[in-house]
Amino acid sequence: MENKLEKIGQNSFMDNFVKTDDILKDMCGIIESSQKAAYQAVNTLLVQRNWLIGYRIAEEELGGDERSEYGLEVIKKISKELTQRYGKGYDRSNLYHCLKFYKTFPEIVDTACRQSGVLLSWSHYRTLLQVKDPEARDWYEKEAAEQTWSVRTLQRNISSQYYYRMLKTQKKELVESEMKELTAPYQNDKLEFIKNPVVAEFLGFSQNTDFTESDLEKSILSNLQKFLMELGKGYAFVARQQHIHTEKQDYYIDLVFYNYILKCFVLIDLKTEKISFKYENESYHIEIDDVAVFPQCYAAVVDKIPAMAKKTLIVDIGSWTIDIMPVINKSPDESKCVTIPKGLITCMRSINEQCVRQLNGEVDESEIQNIMRYGRSDIDDEYFAIIKAEIEDFVDKVYNSIREFGYNLKTTPIVFVGGGAVVMKNFGSHDAKNISYNLDCIVFGTFCKWFA
Numbered sequence: 001m002e003n004k005l006e007k008i009g010q011n012s013f014m015d016n017f018v019k020t021d022d023i024l025k026d027m028c029g030i031i032e033s034s035q036k037a038a039y040q041a042v043n044t045l046l047v048q049r050n051w052l053i054g055y056r057i058a059e060e061e062l063g064g065d066e067r068s069e070y071g072l073e074v075i076k077k078i079s080k081e082l083t084q085r086y087g088k089g090y091d092r093s094n095l096y097h098c099l100k101f102y103k104t105f106p107e108i109v110d111t112a113c114r115q116s117g118v119l120l121s122w123s124h125y126r127t128l129l130q131v132k133d134p135e136a137r138d139w140y141e142k143e144a145a146e147q148t149w150s151v152r153t154l155q156r157n158i159s160s161q162y163y164y165r166m167l168k169t170q171k172k173e174l175v176e177s178e179m180k181e182l183t184a185p186y187q188n189d190k191l192e193f194i195k196n197p198v199v200a201e202f203l204g205f206s207q208n209t210d211f212t213e214s215d216l217e218k219s220i221l222s223n224l225q226k227f228l229m230e231l232g233k234g235y236a237f238v239a240r241q242q243h244i245h246t247e248k249q250d251y252y253i254d255l256v257f258y259n260y261i262l263k264c265f266v267l268i269d270l271k272t273e274k275i276s277f278k279y280e281n282e283s284y285h286i287e288i289d290d291v292a293v294f295p296q297c298y299a300a301v302v303d304k305i306p307a308m309a310k311k312t313l314i315v316d317i318g319s320w321t322i323d324i325m326p327v328i329n330k331s332p333d334e335s336k337c338v339t340i341p342k343g344l345i346t347c348m349r350s351i352n353e354q355c356v357r358q359l360n361g362e363v364d365e366s367e368i369q370n371i372m373r374y375g376r377s378d379i380d381d382e383y384f385a386i387i388k389a390e391i392e393d394f395v396d397k398v399y400n401s402i403r404e405f406g407y408n409l410k411t412t413p414i415v416f417v418g419g420g421a422v423v424m425k426n427f428g429s430h431d432a433k434n435i436s437y438n439l440d441c442i443v444f445g446t447f448c449k450w451f452a
Contacts, residue, residue: 301417314415318343
């Protein structure tokens with residue numbers, strides 16, 4: 001049969017194809033080779049584009065005001081115009097990186113034209129811009145090209161001072177071997193091209209954020225959204241998988257909220273394998289081996305657990321929920337932790353519903369809080385009687401919940417914590433020796449008012 005491939009125009013992608021007897025292997029080779037060729041072609045143009053953008057901004061600087069701020073003013077002005085015309089990818093930060101790229105690598109376009117086959121990607125060069133030492137930067141550039149480092153491998157090596165460690169060590173092979181072992185997972189991502197948000201923006205594609213989420217993360221995020229929306233006043237949902245671009249890498253913040261009362265953003269970023277962060281110029285890297293999920297009351301009693309009895313029940317009564325956490329042999333039993341969606345706010349709402357129904361009037365929340373906290377008030381007797389009855393009913397429901405989960409109120413050591421601990425102490429009918437109250441963590445007044 002005539003080989004029709006020979007009639008197609010010559011190019012390296014076509015020339016390098018070799019047919020074997022394994023069709024699956026051939027298909028995988030074709031797909032991966034085409035992805036690599038596309039990646040190289042796009043990145044060559046991307047590097048050239050960004051270099052030219054930087055060059056044009058630099059030329060504008062020379063032709064304009066000699067003040068150092070002039071270039072930044074140009075970037076600020078042109079960024080708005082470009083973003084309106086072409087969308088994301090042309091904000092001030094990216095344009096500044098283009099200018100910095102041109103100044104740092106003034107000869108890179110010649111390399112891009114003559115040696116596009118070994119050219120590093122734009123993400124590689126952007127990562128290299130954080131290296132201030134010219135010799136170190138040149139070394140990282142050369143090694144990244146020759147060793148075909150991924151962007152994550154390059155970033156990891158820069159962050160771990162790989163260049164300087166190689167200079168100082170007498171056993172370069174050992175250091176290099178360790179580096180390759182630690183970065184091996186970074187080198188095997190064959191979908192890096194598809195996942196790269198810079199490439200997506202360059203091609204004019206809308207960003208698909210699904211690739212940053214596992215099924216587990218999606219499930220957790222969906223529940224977190226609902227939880228935070230019910231958490232209280234002032235929260236507004238801003239974004240999910242918010243793309244944040246820095247010198248070092250691209251980040252996707254899982255959930256972004258804004259609280260208009262505190263006038264601040266609330267960011268939630270889930271980690272399942274590792275955590276890397278910097279604090280006071282020290283870098284920290286944490287590998288996550290296993291995760292145990294306990295109710296929030298764990299933080300309030302963790303320092304007291306070593307002194308607890310062999311079997312103790314922690315009951316945390318908060319504004320929105322009641323958490324039940326059994327501690328067995330001085331360790332929380334994750335499998336038996338329970339969260340009941342009926343906290344103090346439920347009780348407060350019930351109080352005012354009864355006040356309106358019986359007396360045609362509500363009671364100020366702060367007054368209800370004072371009664372809960374101190375067990376007394378100068379309020380009208382009729383209102384006080386309703387409030388007291390509703391609180392006692394709430395307390396009985398807490399007791400019943402404990403019984404329903406198989407715990408004996410007379411024999412099981414129980415520790416009440418949270419804002420509701422003082423409510424159980426003031427209005428509870430069980431004054432047994434096995435029941436105690438942790439009042440150290442009470443922030444009841446502020447907490448309830450904030451979330452009402």
